[in-house]
Amino acid sequence: MKSIKWKEVLTSNQMFIIYIIAILSLAIGMKNSAFFDFSTVITLSRALLVTLCFAICEMVVIISGGIDVSFPAVACAALYIPVKVMTDAEIDNVFLAFLFAAVIGLVVGIVNAILISILKIPPLIATLGVSSMTSGALLTFFGTREISRIPESVSALSKVFILNYTNASGATYSLTVFILVPIILCIAVHLILRYTMLGRGIFAIGGDQNAARIAGFNVIRLQFIVYIFSGVMAGIAGMIYCILCDSANPLNLMGSEMMIIAAVVVGGTRITGGHGSVSGTILGVILIALIQNNLIMLGVPTYWQTFVVGAVIVIGTSITSLKAKAVEQNQKV
């Protein structure tokens, strides 16, 4: 007998996020009725497409008990170097651009993995160092100038849409084809985490590395897989970002790591590892994107944004943490 316990479902972390999203949407909608339109879905999904890719990678890394703050630097390198090289050499090939981006991600991922799994350097400090090195190398050897003319066949991808929507006032909103990337990624990661030995292994090393090792998981191999996956996906997401912006800027994404970690943690992934779900992360990303993009609509000036996002994470993590503490104390009775 598997009955759904409604009380548990309604008070779970994910439901809390859904409540907050609902309240926030209602508030925004009251102020500005244009919010309740299908076009909002399209603008929002465009805004959170790249963020979601990053967030899923970060979630996998955090579940495995680590953290990765190098992905903005990876993404910047992966979008800038291929475009720069291809414009200089006058090569025009979409496939090559993505391959190049993925390879850059792969290299940085391998460096991260070596530092963390073999040399046993704390993940935060290791990826911080790698991040600084990657962005320093990028700016030193490839320049800081924004490239506004990216190769034509690459740029053409930004005009491939899978959906067009014209609202009542005649403005047309188009959903880019790239939305398929995070959708496929989410489904794949969800299936891998839940139903394969690889996924269970990632949860296991996040919960307790020693126990996982004794249980027969190859910890080093799993860590390599996690960081390489994160690097490669960050590279590809960086290239997508570049195509969506239709220009290559080596600095634009820097500093976005905080928002991504915020989204992942608010989505119920425990920062100490071993807990987390794709659905929670998606909700977390939606919540952060709503706050980032719509505070203005509520009449809150933009300079409040940083503070509000910070407050949301502090409150979100405090609730999760206090709940965990309560559970721990109950067990002792």
Added chain:
Amino acid sequence: MKILKKFDHNTLSLLGMYVVVLVAMLILNPSGYYSALNIRSMFYLFPEYGVLTFGMMLCMISGGIDLSLVGIANLSGVVAAYIMVHMGGTEAGAGAIILAIVAALLVGAVCGCFNGFLIGYVKIPPMLVTLCGLQLYTGLAMVITTGPGITGLPQGYISIANGTFAGMPYTFPIFAIVTLVVAFVLKSTTYGQKVYFLGSNAEASRYSGINNLKVIITTYLISGVLGSISGILSSSHYGSGKSNYNTSYTLLSLLIVVLGGVHPDGGKGKVIGVTLAIVLLQLISSAFSILRIDTVITDLVYGAILIIALIITNVSASRAAKAKK
């Protein structure tokens, strides 16, 4: 040889790096590097991040980390600037300046307490708390300033970081006092010993009757106050309070602390090592600016030094562990 034995492995390698940098500059550009102007400018600069680095050091010895220091520093600077601008601006008297400094230190203490409370009582990992803290305090500073910097500070305040006494910048004695106080606290007080205990084994420290919560809150409080001293120095140096000054200091302070021989997992670390590393980094960055090397390359170099220092620390630690067996 006897003198050499007094220093540990880490101090020796730091001194070795001093020799390398100093000799290299002696060959490459002695007239620029060893000029009175350059040496004095070094004394102006390193106290600013040096004070903040001691905060990072304390937290790391206690087994945590404080990534919010730059946020605390900027928030303190902004609060100080706000108070002075609303108490007369450039004409503000000594009373306003003292009030602003006290308020800035108080801001640092409150932010630090908040960090400590979330870490020790709510039991959120230090990394996440202070990362959020960085966001929160930067955000608050941004709300106060609404974006641009607050300018128009009184001359008395600006001369804290820019003034000299008999050729010696005021910032240097401030740095020296902070160093001595931190060294004294860590070495000669029971609190200092408790910090080391907590860092090497939190569970054992709790069972031996140490109030971990109190030690954690005190540690982050001190760290916050050190952050705000650094904030006062930099807002005085730039002549304005702004929410996004010195964002590179987070990486820099981490780098210095690790280079100075503090173990990232906590429990180990000495003031002398960290002090040496603070000055070393100033020597390196001055060398870069004298040689006119592009500033973007410093990121690359700092990152590389951080990684290499960590690899050396870890490899020598695991060798020592093997030797014991």
